[in-house]
Amino acid sequence: MIIDSFDAGATAFPDRVFVQGGELRMTYREAADASHAVAAALVREVQPGTHVAVLSPNHPMVLPAMLGVMRSGAVFVPLNARDPIEDIVWFASFCEVAVLICHAQYAPQLERLKAGIPTLKRVIGLTGPLERDGEDIARWMTSFAGQRVAVRREPDDIALIKSSGGTTGRPKAIMQSHRSLETAYRIANQFTPPRKEPVHLVVAPLTHAAGATMVALSRFGTRNVIAPSADPGVILEAIERERVTHIFLPPTLIYRLLAHPDVATRDCSSLEYVLYGAAPMSVDKLREGLARWGQVFMQSYGQSEVPGVITCLSRKDHFVHGDPELDKHLASAGRPSGACEVALMDDQGNIVPTGERGEIVARGELVSPGYFNNPEATAEARAFGWHHTGDIGVFDENGFLYVVDRKKDMVISGGFNIYPSEIEQVIWSHPAVQDCAVVGVPDPDWGERLTAVVELKAGSSASADEIIDLCKTRFGSLKTPKQVAFWPTLPRSPVGKVLKKDVRAQLAAEAAKA
Numbered sequence: 001m002i003i004d005s006f007d008a009g010a011t012a013f014p015d016r017v018f019v020q021g022g023e024l025r026m027t028y029r030e031a032a033d034a035s036h037a038v039a040a041a042l043v044r045e046v047q048p049g050t051h052v053a054v055l056s057p058n059h060p061m062v063l064p065a066m067l068g069v070m071r072s073g074a075v076f077v078p079l080n081a082r083d084p085i086e087d088i089v090w091f092a093s094f095c096e097v098a099v100l101i102c103h104a105q106y107a108p109q110l111e112r113l114k115a116g117i118p119t120l121k122r123v124i125g126l127t128g129p130l131e132r133d134g135e136d137i138a139r140w141m142t143s144f145a146g147q148r149v150a151v152r153r154e155p156d157d158i159a160l161i162k163s164s165g166g167t168t169g170r171p172k173a174i175m176q177s178h179r180s181l182e183t184a185y186r187i188a189n190q191f192t193p194p195r196k197e198p199v200h201l202v203v204a205p206l207t208h209a210a211g212a213t214m215v216a217l218s219r220f221g222t223r224n225v226i227a228p229s230a231d232p233g234v235i236l237e238a239i240e241r242e243r244v245t246h247i248f249l250p251p252t253l254i255y256r257l258l259a260h261p262d263v264a265t266r267d268c269s270s271l272e273y274v275l276y277g278a279a280p281m282s283v284d285k286l287r288e289g290l291a292r293w294g295q296v297f298m299q300s301y302g303q304s305e306v307p308g309v310i311t312c313l314s315r316k317d318h319f320v321h322g323d324p325e326l327d328k329h330l331a332s333a334g335r336p337s338g339a340c341e342v343a344l345m346d347d348q349g350n351i352v353p354t355g356e357r358g359e360i361v362a363r364g365e366l367v368s369p370g371y372f373n374n375p376e377a378t379a380e381a382r383a384f385g386w387h388h389t390g391d392i393g394v395f396d397e398n399g400f401l402y403v404v405d406r407k408k409d410m411v412i413s414g415g416f417n418i419y420p421s422e423i424e425q426v427i428w429s430h431p432a433v434q435d436c437a438v439v440g441v442p443d444p445d446w447g448e449r450l451t452a453v454v455e456l457k458a459g460s461s462a463s464a465d466e467i468i469d470l471c472k473t474r475f476g477s478l479k480t481p482k483q484v485a486f487w488p489t490l491p492r493s494p495v496g497k498v499l500k501k502d503v504r505a506q507l508a509a510e511a512a513k514a
Contacts, residue, residue, distance in 0.1 A: 013221030021226030038068020048073030073151030250415020340364035411440030
C-alpha cells in the first residue's frame with residue numbers, strides 16, 4: 001500500500017516534524033497516530049474500496065486526513081479546491097463519494113454538496129465541525145486515539161481517483177492503483193535522494209504533484225512546510241527561513257521567482273532539488289535558474305494515467321556546456337526513467353524509429369488501470385496494448401525525449417491542463433458571438449497563453465473585456481483567456497470545422513511581427 005512510504009519514515013524518524021503550517025506542527029509519530037485514528041473512524045463507516053474525498057485548500061490537516069483515508073483501505077478522491085463548486089459537486093457525484101472530509105470554508109456550500117452527491121453518507125469537518133453535533137478530524141483523533149488499523153489491500157487495488165481536468169466540459173476520473181503509485185514513488189526517490197535532512201516546501205496544490213511529492217519524500221523523514229501563499233516573495237523568504245531542500249513548482253512560478261527583486265538577496269543555497277513539470281519549460285529561463293541556484297533542477301514528464309515519471313531530466317542532465325548542440329537536451333523531457341516502457345507510435349500501431357515523430361505511449365507497472373465508469377475511454381487510451389498519452393514526441397540519438405506537439409487541443413498554462421471546449425461553450429453564450437476558437441499560444445511566462453479568437457455576428461459588437469468578464473464569472477482567472485482577438489472569419493475546413501492549427505499559426509505569426 002502507498003501508506004507504506006509514510007510508515008517507513010514514521011518508523012525511522014518518529015520525532016522529526018512531518019508537517020507544519022501556521023501555528024500547527026505535527027511530528028511523524030503524531031501524524032501516524034492521527035492517521036490511525038482517522039482510519040479507525042472510517043472503517044466503522046465504510047468498507048475497503050469505498051470512495052472518500054477530501055476538499056480543502058492546502059492546510060496541514062489535509063495530510064493526516066489523506067493518510068488516514070489511505071490507511072483505512074478506502075479509495076482517496078482528491079477534489080480540486082480551485083474548481084467552481086458546480087464542478088466539484090459533479091465530479092464527487094460521478095465518483096460516487098460516500099464520505100467527504102471538508103474544510104470549514106465550504107460550510108456555506110454544505111447543503112449544496114449534500115444535495116448534489118446522492119451517494120454521500122457523511123460529511124466530516126477538517127478544521128472543525130461543519131454543523132451542529134457534526135464530526136470532525138480533531139474529535140476523531142481524540143475518540144479513536146491509540147487504535148491501530150491494518151487493512152489489507154492488494155497491489156492492483158485502486159488507491160486513488162483523480163480528475164483529468166475535463167476534455168469536453170466533463171473530466172475523466174483517473175484510477176490509480178497502489179502498484180502504479182508505489183512504482184512512481186520508488187523511481188522518483190531514485191532521482192531525488194537527499195544529502196541532508198530534507199525539507200519540502202509545499203506550494204502547488206496537495207491535490208496535484210505536491211501531494212505525490214510529499215508522500216514519496218516521507219520515506220526520508222522529510223519535513224513538509226505548507227507555504228502560506230504562492231507569492232514569489234513569500235516563497236523565497238520561506239526557502240531561506242526554513243532551509244528548504246525540495247520544492248515542486250510549475251515553470252511559470254519558477255519564472256516569477258527568478259524575476260522577483262528578492263531573488264538576488266535571499267539565501268537559497270539550501271536547495272537540492274527544484275522539481276518542475278506539468279508544462280513546457282523555457283530553456284532561457286532554465287539557464288537563468290541554473291546560473292542563479294546551481295545544478296538543482298530536475299524535470300519529470302508524465303500524466304495522471306502514468307503518474308509522474310515516464311521520463312526524467314535528472315540533476316546531472318541540467319548541465320550547461322555553452323555549446324548549443326551539447327545543450328539541446330535542456331529542451332527535452334529527459335530520458336526514460338525505468339518506471340515503464342516508453343515508445344513512439346504511429347496511428348497504425350507501429351513503433352517509429354529514432355528521429356521520427358510519433359505519439360508517446362507507455363506500458364508497464366507505472367500505467368494506471370484506466371478511467372472510472374468509462375470503459376470506452378479506457379479502451380481508446382489502451383489501443384494496441386499501450387497507454388496513449390495524446391502527446392507527440394521525438395527521441396534523439398542520445399535517448400532524450402522531446403515533447404513537440406499534442407494530438408488534441410489541450411492547453412497547458414501555468415502548470416495546469418486547460419481544455420478549450422468548455423471555455424468556447426461559455427463564449428458562444430454571448431449574444432454577439434457567431435463562432436470562436438480557444439487555443440494556446442507560446443508564452444515565456446505561462447508556457448502557453450490562453451487566447452480566444454472570436455467571430456462576431458453581422459452587425460453585432462462586443463469588447464475583449466466583455467468576453468474576459470464572461471469567462472471569469474464562470475471559471476475564475478485560471479481558465480479565462482489572457483487575450484481576445486476579433487477576426488472577420490475563422491479558418492475552416494471544407495466541412496466547416498474550425499482549423500485550430502491555422503488559428504495558432506496566424507496568432508504566432510502576428511506575435512512575431514509585433
